Amino acid sequence: MANTRPVPLTTTSGELRPHDPYAALRSRNFCVLLSGAFVAAFAQQMTTVAIGWELFERTNSDLVLGGIGLAQIIPIIVLFLPSGYIVDLYSRKMIFLVSLTLLGLATLGLATLSALHGSLWLIYACLAVMGAAQSFSSPASAVLVSQVVPEHLFENATAWRTSSGHLASVLGPASGGFLIALFNGATFVYILGAAALIIISLLMITLRVRSQERPQKSAQPRSLKTVVEGLQFLGRTQVLLAAMTLDLFAVLFGGATTLLPVFARDILHVGSIGLGWLQAADSIGAVGMALFLAHRPPFRHAGRTLLLAIIGFGLATIVFGFSHWFWLSFLMLFVLGGLDNINMLIRGTLTLVRTPDQMRGRVSAATSLFIGTSNQLGGFESGLAAQLLGPVLAVVLGGVGTIVVVGAVALAWPELRRMRTIRESSNNTQTTT
Template identity: 85%
Template sequence: MPNKQSVPLVTISNESHPHDPYEALRYRNFRTLLGCTFVAAFAQQMISVAIGWELFERTNSALVLGGIGLAQIIPIIVLFLPSGYIVDLYSRKMIFLISLALLGAASLGLATLSALHGPLWLIYACLALMGGAQSFSSPASSVLVSQLVSEQTFENATAWRTSSGQLASVLGPASGGFLIALFSRATFVYVLSAAAFIIISLLALTLRVRSQVQPSKSTQKRSLKTVVEGLQFLGRTQVMLAAMTLDLFAVLLGGATTLLPIFAKDILQVGSIGLGWLQAAGSLGAVSMALFLAHRPPFQRAGRTLLLAITGFGLATIVFGLSHWFWLSFLMLFVLGGLDNISMLIRGTLTLVRTPDEMRGRVSAATSLFIGTSNQLGGFESGLAAQLLGPIPAVALGGVGTIVVVAAVALIWPELRRMRTIRETSENAQAAS
C-alpha cells in the first residue's frame, strides 16, 4: 500500500476525486494513529473485564462494581472543558502521547495493587487517573485526524476509526476473560495492558502532523469564555446540535443492552452462552456497518440518512423488546449496532468538517462528554424503567420514545433534513466560524 506522507492543502471535489475505500489507510501517519487507538481501546476493554472480575471476587459487592464506573466518569466530567481547551492550545500529538503514558502508569499501578492485594481506595485512584487521561486522549486522538489526512478523506477516516474501535470492543473483553481464565488472576492483564500503552506511546512519537491553528492571542486571554466556546459553538451550529441530540436520546432511551442479562436469563432463556452472543451482536453489527461504509462513497443525503438510521434504531429496539426468539433478538441487536455506527460516523465527521481547527478540541471534548454520560444515564434509565414497568415494556417504550425524538428533531431543526453531503464549501465553513 503506497504511503502518503504529506497532506494536500487544496480540497479536491468529489467529481474529480473517485471514491477510494482505503484512501485514509494510504496515509502512513493515519495508519500509525489508527494502530495506537486500536491497541489503547483493546487494552482498556481488557482492563474493564479484569477490574470487574477481580473486585467482585474480592468483595462480592455490587456497590463496589458500581464504583468502577463512577471513579472513571467523575474526572471526565470535571475535566472535559479544560481538556478541550488544552487540546486546542497545545500540541495534540504530545497531549495524546502523555495521555497514553498516564494510562500505562495507571495500569502498572493496578498490576502492583493486584499482586499485593492493595487497598480499594488506591485501586479507585488508579481508575480515576485513567479517566482523567481519557478526558485528554479522546479529543486529542479525534482531532489529530484532521492533521494527518486531507479534508475529503475525513469521512473515510472516521469510518475506519469507528470500525477499529468496535473491533476492539469485541476482541478486548474476550481476550481479557481468556487471560484471566489462563492465569487465574487479573494481574497479568494489567501488566500486558501497561506494556501496550508504553509501546504505543513511543510509537506515537513517530507521528508527523500538520501544524494546528492556534486560538488568537485575544481569545487566549479570555480564559473562562474561551473554555466554554466549544459549547457555544455547538449551540450556534444547528446541524451539529441536531445530530448530537439525536445520538444522545437514542442512547438514553434505547438502552436495551443494559437489560441483556434479564432478557438472556428470564425471557429468551439462553443462559450465559446466549448472553455472550447477545452482548457481541451490537459490536459485530457496528464493525460490519463500518466496513461497509468505508467501501461506499460519501453520503449524498446525510441528513435524511441520519434521521432514517435513528428511526430504524427505535424500530429495532421495539422488536427486540417484544421478541421471545433468540435469533430474532440477536438480529435486532446486530441491526442496532450497525445503525448506531451510521450515527457515529456522521456525527464524528461533522465535528471534523464543520468546526474551525482552533476549536476542534473543545467541541470534540463536549460531544464526547455528552455521548459518554448518556451511556451511563441510559443504563440507569433502562434499569429504573424495567424495575417499574418490567423489562419488555421498558425496552419497547424506549424504542417508541426514540422515534418520537426523531420526529421532534426533524421538525425543530429542518436544516438537518435538508443536509446533503457532510462536507461543506469553504464559504460555509468561514460563515460558521
C-alpha cells in the same frame, strides 16, 4: 510534514474519480494514529473486564463494582472543559502521547496492586487517573485525524476509526476474559495492557502531523469565556446540535443492551453463553457496517440518512423488546449496532468538517462528555423503567421515544433534514446569529 494539498475529486475531463475505500489507510500517519487509538481502546476494554472480575472476587459487592465507573467518570466530568481547551492550545500529538503513557502507568499501578492485594482506595485512585488521562486522549485522538489526512478523506478516515473502536470493544473483553482464565487472575491482563499502552505511546513519537490553528491569544487567554467557547459554538451550529441531540436521546432511550442479562435469563432463556453472544451482537453489527461504509462513496443525502438510521434504531429496539426468539433478538441487536455506526460516522465527520480547527478540541471534548454521560444515564433510565414497568415495556417504550425524538429534531432543525453531503460549505445555514 504530511502532504496537505487536497486531491481533486474529479479527473481533468470532469469525470468523478472512483471511490477508494482504503484512501485514508494509505496514509502512514493515519495508520500510526489508528493503531494508537485501537491499542488504547483494546487495553482499556481488557482492563475493564479484569478490574470488574477481580474486585467482585475480592469483595462480592455490587456497590464496589458501581464504584469502578464512578471513579472514571468523575474526572472526565470535572476536566472536560479545561481538557478541550488544552487540546486546542497545545500540541495534540504530545497530549495524546502523554495521555497514553499516563494510562499505561496507571494500568501498571493496577498490576502492582493486584499482585500485592493492595487497598481498594488505591485501586480507585488508579482508575481516577485513567479517567483523567482519557479526558485528554479521547478529544486529542479524535481531532488529530484532521491533521493527518486531508478534508476530503475525513469521512473515510472516520469510518475506519469507528470500525477499529468497535473491533476493540469485541476483542478486548474476550481477550481479557480468556487471559484471566488462562493465568488464573487479573494481574497478567494489567501487565499486558500497560506494556501495550507504553509501547504504542513510543510509536506516537514517529507520528508526523500538520500544524494546528490555536485559539487567538486574548488579554485573558485562560478565561472561562475562552474555555466554554466550544459549548457556545455547539449551541450556534444547528446541524451539529441536531446530530448531537439525536445521538443523546437515542442512547438515553434505546438502552436495550443494559437489560441484556434480564432478557437472556428470563425471556429468551439462553443462559450465560447466549448472553455473551447477545452482548457481542451490536459490536459485530457496528464493525460490519463500518467496513461497508468505508467501501462506499460519501453520503449524498447525509441528513436524511441520519434521520432514517435513528428511526431504524428505534424500530429495531421495539422488535427486540417484543422478541422471544434468540436469533431474532440477536439480529435486532446486530441491526442496532450497524445503524448506530451510521450515526457515529455522520456525527464524527460533521464535527471535524463543520468545526474550525482552533476549536475542535473543545467541541470534541464536549461531545465525548455528553455521549459518555448519556450512556451512563441511559443505563440508569433503562434499569429504573424496567423496575417500574417490566423489561419488555421499558425497552419498547424506549424505542418509541427514540422515534418521537427523531420527529421532533426533524421539525426543530430543518437544516439537518435538508443537508446533503457532510462536507457542504459552512455557509449553508449551519449557524444562527
